[in-house]
Amino acid sequence: MKRIKIIFGILAMVAVMMTSCQTDSVEQTPAAEESNSSNAKRSDITNVTYNYTYNRQRFTINYALDGESGEVLDMNGDTDVASSFFQGSEGPEAVLFTNLEDYNEDQPDVFIDDSGDVVIEAELFDTNADMEAALEEMAGQPLETNNATTESDRGNTATLEHGNCTTFSFPGGGRFFYYRNRNYSGLMPALTKNNIRISLDHQFPAADDNAMSSLIVLKPFNDFTYTIIYENPCFTGRRLVFARGRGPSFGIRNLRRYRISGFFWWRRTWDNRASSVIGASL
Template sequence: MYLGVLFITALTITGCQTDSVNESPEEQAKFETSERTAVASNTTEVKHVYNYNRETFSVSYIINNETGDVLNTTGDAGRAEELFSTDERASSVLITELEEYDGADASADTANSVVINLEVFDSEDEMNAFVEEDGGRIPTGDGEYAANAEGPCSDYDIWGQGRFYFYKHWYYGAEMTPLRRTNRFYYRDYTFGSYNDQMSSLIVLKPANKRSYTVLYQHSCFNGRRLAFYQRPGYSGFGVPNLRWYTLYRWWFWRVSWNDQVSSSLGVVY
């Protein structure tokens, strides 16, 4: 009888433990939904709409906002990989549809989805020609620059009304003040020195009746791939809160974004 009582007691305890571990289908569904919501709240869906040699195609991907990892991709990823997997083509990318920067703290409201239209070119000369067709000749440091600078690997500035700010973190965190350029008509910064490969966001401000053209370069001395931003009159500037939204080269598991990849830059407000 004593053994029987022990056996019944053991079964009772085991049954209670099993009931506490096994969740009902409804509870399990609630848990899975909560888990998906937690993941989704920490991600951004970025859609790239590419225009290349009169060809238009798009790719969307889900990016983890903490790690920068690509979690999923849809669309014509094969075409994008074909273009961005080598240095022979699509070396210059231009963004022209830029919202006006209003000075708000962008980090307070991380975007859940972003659509970016990109003009893609095989060379910087092609990209410059596209910009000039829209708004006239892009000013350079020709003349005075040619007389005073020792080759392309030199800084150069012409005073004006443009202001350029660069940041180490996304959403304009930790400004890299040695790279700041204020009251500039034209500037070139051929090397970022100790800030090489650390840029994650930027802000460009200008008078509303002016244009701005800013080019970021993968390598020092204005070499490597190029990511450029062109803003027409009617706006007082723009902000790029997260360079992880922009693909530098390759795709999927081998994808490298522009985050922490910029080594030189130039800008003009005209």
């Protein structure tokens, strides 16, 4: 009888210990979930370092971006220098990017990991004319979009002046692809251009307006090729310019990183504002 009592006592103690462990486990679960959630949020933060050139002066700003929303969470670096340049003004009208990621259409990405730190070189311009002068210097020739009229090989004439609400294409060797989502997903068929020398779209279709998030430009190796994304219809408003001379094709897999730009310092990005576009391969 005494032995039976001892056995029951041991079983009772084991039951109490198991209940205690389960209680501790239940009590710890919310904290663990919160910790995991916090870690997940931190892992989706991308650090983007911008090396800016403005009026031949260089300065650096470091941004912490929310990978999901593109919101600027934190900013440090030469912020005093930047503020002194643009205090009391709306900032530069155009931003030029030339150190672009290569894109090989024969070896497309099967899995794209766009996390990690990013370094971007950006040249800022007060006016569109200053930006186009820089493009002409890179190209070694006048831009066709600066001419009042340009004749195609078939003798057709079209107006190319900025601010005109004109949409057309001339044949050539460039291929331009624009996407609604980052990482080249959600192609915008209405804006896709194959085998063109120059193309202007003065107004995005309603489904594509303010929705561009990535792009691919396929170019002949020796061509000077660029695309200009405009904030507003009819090639007006602020603009982002991606250009490359002799060299391979390029892609921009996440436009949010480039829309931080020089003209929105106070925790704002360009968001998805894109309403007209020019592409050229000269």
